[in-house]
Amino acid sequence: MCNIIILRKLIMGNYIEDKVILVTGGGSGLGKSMVKYFLELGANVVITSRREELLNEVAKEFNAQYKSEVFPIACDVRKIDEVENVINESYKKFGKIDCLVNNAAGNFISPTERLSTRAFDAVIDIVLKGTINFTLTLGKKWINDKSVGNILNIVTTYSWTGSGYVVPSACAKAGVLSMTRSLAVEWAKYKIRSNAIAPGPFPTKGAWERLLPGDLKEKFDPSKKVPVGRVGEHYELSNLAAYLLSDYSSYINGEVITIDGAEWLKGAGQFNHLEMISDQMWDMFEMMRKKK
Numbered sequence: 001m002c003n004i005i006i007l008r009k010l011i012m013g014n015y016i017e018d019k020v021i022l023v024t025g026g027g028s029g030l031g032k033s034m035v036k037y038f039l040e041l042g043a044n045v046v047i048t049s050r051r052e053e054l055l056n057e058v059a060k061e062f063n064a065q066y067k068s069e070v071f072p073i074a075c076d077v078r079k080i081d082e083v084e085n086v087i088n089e090s091y092k093k094f095g096k097i098d099c100l101v102n103n104a105a106g107n108f109i110s111p112t113e114r115l116s117t118r119a120f121d122a123v124i125d126i127v128l129k130g131t132i133n134f135t136l137t138l139g140k141k142w143i144n145d146k147s148v149g150n151i152l153n154i155v156t157t158y159s160w161t162g163s164g165y166v167v168p169s170a171c172a173k174a175g176v177l178s179m180t181r182s183l184a185v186e187w188a189k190y191k192i193r194s195n196a197i198a199p200g201p202f203p204t205k206g207a208w209e210r211l212l213p214g215d216l217k218e219k220f221d222p223s224k225k226v227p228v229g230r231v232g233e234h235y236e237l238s239n240l241a242a243y244l245l246s247d248y249s250s251y252i253n254g255e256v257i258t259i260d261g262a263e264w265l266k267g268a269g270q271f272n273h274l275e276m277i278s279d280q281m282w283d284m285f286e287m288m289r290k291k292k
Contacts, residue, residue, distance in 0.1 A: 015246035017042030020094045022086070024077055024134060025104035027054045029204035030154070030237060034101065037238035038245075039066040046090045046097070048075040049104070077104045077130025083137050099150040099245045100138050102131040102176070107169040114286065120168045127172035132179070139183070142192055149192035152244050153180050155256060157198045157264035177256060184254025193253045195244050200260020201225075202232040228261035 021038050025031040026047030035045050039062055047070060049055050055072035062070045071093050075082045090097050106126040110119070135151060142149035158166065159173040177196055184194040201222035223231045240259055243249055258264065 019043045019098040021099040022046040023101040024048050027058045031103040033234035034238045034241050039068045044069045046071045050076050078125045083133045102153045109165045112167045123168035124172045128175045131176050143190045151194040153196040155196045155198050181254045196256040198258045200263040226261040226263045
């Protein structure tokens with residue numbers, strides 16, 4: 001493992017080292033994995049989440065391992081005053097922010113006719129509005145300061161195909177992808193790049209257990225839908241993210257890169273297969289969700 005880290009630093013280290021990267025949803029799952037890899041490459045990282053205790057635990061863990069620093073700040077991405085506070089405190093701490101990774105997300109599976117408008121809001125406000133809040137607030141500062149900036153949005157393959165049973169997420173991620181491409185053109189003159197990654201199945205214990213509770217995880221094993229016969233490893237996505245945030249990718253702008261083992265090409269609409277779930281099972285999942 002040590003030799004792998006050294007090789008990574010030789011290949012990419014100088015192009016991400018000493019950068020300051022802000023990662024929303026950086027305290028768990030894929031966000032935490034990306035943060036760990038950025039630290040290995042010598043970047044300083046600001047992590048945000050609503051869960052302050054979790055953020056502090058992650059910062060304590062990583063700051064004991066790496067020379068680079070993790071700076072945790074609790075934030076609800078839906079609240080603009082908290083977003084502005086994160087950016088202000090990050091500048092006080094590091095004097096700059098070079099890159100923004102919009103990773104915070106919310107999602108659940110459900111037949112759309114069972115959802116209320118509040119359920120739509122719960123997802124759209126985090127995924128789309130939260131991404132807009134951070135992108136617009138930091139983007140304006142970069143433009144005002146005449147700073148170079150780099151935005152990386154984590155979307156999904158159903159951002160462009162759509163998918164049943166995750167319609168709020170599909171709507172929100174489609175909006176994020178459209179913003180990614182639009183700002184790539186509009187803000188290029190300010191030396192601000194905007195790209196996206198569309199991951200396929202990269203299971204994390206918490207997120208996938210909430211998304212596919214009980215026996216669903218086994219019944220709808222995501223690896224069975226992927227042509228390469230497996231799910232993604234976190235280091236694979238982290239490596240791609242680091243490349244897109246590095247100067248090696250300076251000519252890539254307005255692009256969405258899919259990393260899913262060809263899953264979406266085999267069957268567009270990542271959750272369309274949930275048509276097999278009975279009404280009785282949906283009733284059970286709805287009750288489970290309301291108890292949380």
